Amino acid sequence: MTAIRNLNRPLAVAAVALASLGLAACGSNDRPRADLAAAQVSTIGVNSYLWRASLETVSFAPLLQADSAGGVIVTDWYANPGNAGERVKMTITILDTDLRADALRVAASRQVNQAGNWVDAPVQAATVQKLEDIILTKARELRRQAIAEN
Incomplete structure (x- = not known):
């Protein structure tokens, strides 16, 4: 046994x-x-939702540089037609392939016209923060749309 x-x-x-x-x-x-709409969609080198949302957000300003492999978007100076005595320039850097708040960095420069000369002026931190919030909100919405389509 x-x-x-x-x-x-x-x-x-x-x-x-x-x-x-x-x-x-x-x-x-x-x-x-x-998974097609995952937070880590990066066929262009950076998170594609952050990239698209950034381009849409600054589409009002002319672009100087848009490097999807490096994740850098630089606008030229933009003057609001309602306030021609002031202009802004923005640089958006996407630092990661993940859709996360810390994967996005926005910097802005501002100038005011004083007697025909453009002079650097401070940019309020709240302005840059608001721009980051707009981009992140758009990126999340793009991701939600991609999930709903699949």
């Missing part, structure tokens, strides 16, 4: 191992469709 038990144990272990391999083979390499 002991000899039969000793033979059954290796057979049982082998059967469990084969069953495990069989179950593993049942798995699929197909990813769920929602």
